[in-house]
Amino acid sequence: MRFGKRIYLAAVLSGVVMFTASVQAETSRLTIESGDNALSRQQAAMEKEQWNDTRSLRQKVNKRAEAEWDKTDTAFDDRDRCDKSANVNAYWEPDTRRCLDRSTGHVITP
8 A cells, every 4th residue: 555655646746747837838829918009000000190180170260260250350341440530421231241321322431
């Protein structure tokens, strides 16, 4: 029996050694990725392109709104000058935003 115990003990120890070796082999292949790959770079490029397009559209909308504001502001000043004009025939045409002469219909500068 003594010989059987040695064989059993040798088998158990070799199993432990093999298990330890396999565990070490698995952990030695640990790979840490930075998250920077072709797919994430492509997605970042697409998001930047989308942001630039959106920014460009916002700038166009803002410029148009500013131009409309300038037109309205100028028309308000022109109407004020037309209403205060010494010319009795001067009147403000709201549809065209112009100061016109009642008798001729021509644009006048008050």
